[in-house]
Amino acid sequence: MTAESQKDWTADPADSLRVAPGFRLADVDPAATPGYDHGKKHAAADLDAGAAQFDELQERLFAQSRENPNAPALLLVLQAMDSAGKGGIVRHVIGTTDPQGIHLKAFKKPSEEELAHDFLWRIEKEVPKAGYIGVFDRSHYEDVLIGRVRELAPPQEIERRYDAIVDFEKRLTDAGVHIVKVMLHISPDEQKTRLLERLDRPDKHWKYNPGDVDERKLWPAYMDAYQSVFDRTSSEHAPWFVVPANHKWYARLAVQALLLDALERIDPQWPAATFDVAAERARLAAT
Amino acid sequence: MTAESQKDWTADPADSLRVAPGFRLADVDPAATPGYDHGKKHAAADLDAGAAQFDELQERLFAQSRENPNAPALLLVLQAMDSAGKGGIVRHVIGTTDPQGIHLKAFKKPSEEELAHDFLWRIEKEVPKAGYIGVFDRSHYEDVLIGRVRELAPPQEIERRYDAIVDFEKRLTDAGVHIVKVMLHISPDEQKTRLLERLDRPDKHWKYNPGDVDERKLWPAYMDAYQSVFDRTSSEHAPWFVVPANHKWYARLAVQALLLDALERIDPQWPAATFDVAAERARLAAT
Numbered sequence: 001m002t003a004e005s006q007k008d009w010t011a012d013p014a015d016s017l018r019v020a021p022g023f024r025l026a027d028v029d030p031a032a033t034p035g036y037d038h039g040k041k042h043a044a045a046d047l048d049a050g051a052a053q054f055d056e057l058q059e060r061l062f063a064q065s066r067e068n069p070n071a072p073a074l075l076l077v078l079q080a081m082d083s084a085g086k087g088g089i090v091r092h093v094i095g096t097t098d099p100q101g102i103h104l105k106a107f108k109k110p111s112e113e114e115l116a117h118d119f120l121w122r123i124e125k126e127v128p129k130a131g132y133i134g135v136f137d138r139s140h141y142e143d144v145l146i147g148r149v150r151e152l153a154p155p156q157e158i159e160r161r162y163d164a165i166v167d168f169e170k171r172l173t174d175a176g177v178h179i180v181k182v183m184l185h186i187s188p189d190e191q192k193t194r195l196l197e198r199l200d201r202p203d204k205h206w207k208y209n210p211g212d213v214d215e216r217k218l219w220p221a222y223m224d225a226y227q228s229v230f231d232r233t234s235s236e237h238a239p240w241f242v243v244p245a246n247h248k249w250y251a252r253l254a255v256q257a258l259l260l261d262a263l264e265r266i267d268p269q270w271p272a273a274t275f276d277v278a279a280e281r282a283r284l285a286a287t
Numbered sequence: 288m289t290a291e292s293q294k295d296w297t298a299d300p301a302d303s304l305r306v307a308p309g310f311r312l313a314d315v316d317p318a319a320t321p322g323y324d325h326g327k328k329h330a331a332a333d334l335d336a337g338a339a340q341f342d343e344l345q346e347r348l349f350a351q352s353r354e355n356p357n358a359p360a361l362l363l364v365l366q367a368m369d370s371a372g373k374g375g376i377v378r379h380v381i382g383t384t385d386p387q388g389i390h391l392k393a394f395k396k397p398s399e400e401e402l403a404h405d406f407l408w409r410i411e412k413e414v415p416k417a418g419y420i421g422v423f424d425r426s427h428y429e430d431v432l433i434g435r436v437r438e439l440a441p442p443q444e445i446e447r448r449y450d451a452i453v454d455f456e457k458r459l460t461d462a463g464v465h466i467v468k469v470m471l472h473i474s475p476d477e478q479k480t481r482l483l484e485r486l487d488r489p490d491k492h493w494k495y496n497p498g499d500v501d502e503r504k505l506w507p508a509y510m511d512a513y514q515s516v517f518d519r520t521s522s523e524h525a526p527w528f529v530v531p532a533n534h535k536w537y538a539r540l541a542v543q544a545l546l547l548d549a550l551e552r553i554d555p556q557w558p559a560a561t562f563d564v565a566a567e568r569a570r571l572a573a574t
Contacts, residue, residue: 063493091385098378099386100424106387137387192571199568205560206350213570273492281486283500284479 008046011035013254014261019230019240025223030187031246036253043249050256051096057260058133060268062101065131067271072176073128074262076255077136079145079229080184081222082212083194084245085252086137089184093256094135103128106137119143119161120168127172133259134177140165141181144229149221162232169238178262179238182255183226184245188219295333298322300541301548306517306527312510317474318533323540330536337543338383344547345420347555349388352418354561359463359553360415363546364423366432366516367471368509369499370481371532372539373424376471380543381422390415393424406430406448407455414459420546421464427452428468431516436508449519456525465549466525469542470513471532475506 016035036043065071076094078086094102105126114122120140128134144165148158169179186194195216198208215222234240241258245251303322323330352358363381365373381389392413401409407427415421431452435445456466473481482503485495502509521527528545532538 063490066493087385087387090387095382095384095386097382098374099382099389099391100374100377100393102386104386188574192574195571196568199564199571202560203350203557205564206353206558208560208562208567210562210567210570213567213574216571216574270490271493273489273495275495275497277486277492280495280497280500281483283497284482284486284503287475287479287500287503 008038008042009035009257010037012261013241013243013257017241017243017254017258019234019242023230023234023242025185025227025230025242028185028242028244030185030190030244032244033247033250034244036250040247040249043253047092047249047253047256050253050260051093053260054093054256054263055097057263057266057268058097058101060270061133061263061266062098062131064268064271065129067274069130070176071130072178072266072268073130073132073134074259074266075128075134075136075172075177075179076259077139077141077179077181078184079139079141079182079226080245081186081191081219082209082215083191083198084184084186085248086184088248089182089252089255090135090137092252093259094133097133101132103132103134104137105135107139107142118164119147120164123168127177130176140168141229141233144233145222145225146215148225148228149218162228165233166235166238169233169235173237178266180258180262181234181238181240182258183230183240183242184251185242186245188216190246191216295325295329296322296544297324299548300528300530300544304528304530304541304545306521306529310517310521310529312472312514312517312529315472315529315531317472317477317531319531320534320537321531323537327534327536330540334379334536334540334543337540337547340547341380341543341550342384344550344553344555345384345388347557348420348550348553349385349418351555351558352416354558356417357463358417359465359555360417360419360421361546361549361553362415362421362423362459362464362466363542364426364428364466364468365471366426366428366469366513367532368473368478368506369496369502370478370485371471371473372535373471375535376469376539376542377422377424379539380546381420384420388419390419390421391424392422394426394429405451406434407451410455414464417463427455428516428520432509432512433502435512435515436505449515452520453522453525456520456522460524465553467545467549468521468525468527469545470517470527470529471538472529473532475503477533478503 011034013035078089080086090104110122123140144158144161147153173179195212198204230240243251243254298321300322365376367373377391397409410427431445431448434440460466482499485491517527530538530541
């Protein structure tokens with residue numbers, strides 16, 4: 001991170017939240033705020049400051065792709081148990097920049113047509129173009145999460161998918177798509193609180209789905225499936241980050257920091273003019 | 288408009304900016320700020336206040352569609368000469384709400400595949416789903432604007448398109464898509480100033496396109512084509528609004544007011560729960 005964006009962090013989230021060899025999900029405290037010793041109010045100010053940086057970097061990323069179809073893109077993959085705050089990330093982190101440079105895709109239950117193809121068929125179609133920041137709200141990882149927990153595919157097919165994902169993501173990164181994979185990690189108690197709130201507020205009923213309780217009962221199986229995802233698919237080229245998310249303000253600030261880190265590594269530059277500036281000025285003046 | 292959102296307007300922009308029978312584009316002063324007697328700073332505060340209303344109405348619109356696939360949608364069609372500020376509308380008006388409820392499409396020069404279909408084929412695919420706010424940055428109107436000025440189609444085909452557009456938009460509105468069509472109107476002098484600024488700033492070069500000067504030379508022909516668009520396609524169900532746009536702050540505030548007006552007429556409501564709230568609370572408590 002730059003001096004400016006990291007000044008309030010005691011440890012760079014791109015290091016401290018990264019899934020490294022030997023990582024154990026069970027060791028992560030969803031209520032922790034690793035690397036950040038300030039509170040909610042301070043975090044709000046830091047999020048605003050980060051939003052200005054994010055906006056500038058997004059515009060540069062977009063600009064440099066206008067003349068170069070091979071320019072980099074950025075892809076944020078968001079996975080989480082229900083109510084963990086994916087929507088809040090989209091709204092409060094991604095939503096601070098220009099919608100014209102964002103490609104957002106929420107993956108739902110696959111359609112019949114999608115199921116008749118390989119699981120990566122519908123994913124490939126949504127990979128962000130050069131210059132765009134793509135956001136996957138759920139992703140191909142559902143096919144090894146709910147796919148495994150609910151036994152929607154046989155074990156050997158799940159096994160095949162881990163390797164297929166690693167190869168797929170390697171191809172994307174080789175083609176210039178920088179991938180940041182984030183699991184927002186909440187505790188079962190925090191989920192209960194949030195689901196109850198949805199039941200208590202009529203303006204939140206539309207966000208409540210009885211099926212969420214069914215999935216909730218399978219929490220340990222989901223955590224096992226996530227652990228396998230981390231073991232099998234956190235690669236050098238497309239690392240996973242596990243972000244403690246009981247504190248929404250922390251999760252948002254941390255995901256923003258991960259995106260800023262990725263953008264700073266891309267280091268997008270304003271493209272040089274592809275026309276003669278003086279000649280154009282003269283041509284324009286003559287009109 | 289509601290009392291709150293109209294309090295600083297002396298005339299409702301949904302009335303004063305609307306293209307009514309007898310409208311003449313030549314009579315509109317692009318530097319005017321009809322219905323709004325305050326300045327830039329006051330407008331910024333009003334835009335912020337309007338953004339909060341817009342955000343609430345957008346969430347309700349989205350929410351009510353979750354259980355009803357026939358719920359309304361809203362479509363903003365943006366047309367303008369280059370540099371008139373379409374991008375700024377997307378960024379500063381649309382960009383204030385949740386990206387998850389926005390369907391944004393920038394129409395470029397048609398592809399070969401698109402040209403092999405009727406001009407509305409590519410448009411149909413981008414019509415917003417129930418609950419979404421769609422934004423067309425350019426649209427099917429290009430096919431009767433540049434299409435006419437550059438003679439990309441014979442006159443009888445251009446004639447056919449006006450009627451086809453009216454019928455198409457009628458079908459959409461009958462199906463629940465509320466349509467707000469906006470032309471951002473700048474003066475040739477203002478455009479020259481803006482294009483020169485793009486040439487003067489290396490971080491704006493990427494936004495400059497030498498072709499813009501070629502189109503600029505055809506200004507009177509474009510204004511004639513716009514006049515025909517208004518004469519032929521401003522209907523009761525899908526009216527045109529001409530928004531003076533030399534002052535960016537005015538154009539943004541006015542477009543926001545038009546969207547608020549449309550949303551208030553839709554008057555979206557939080558949907559009733561489709562499940563037994565007490566039973567779900569008990570089921571959740573038991574986990």
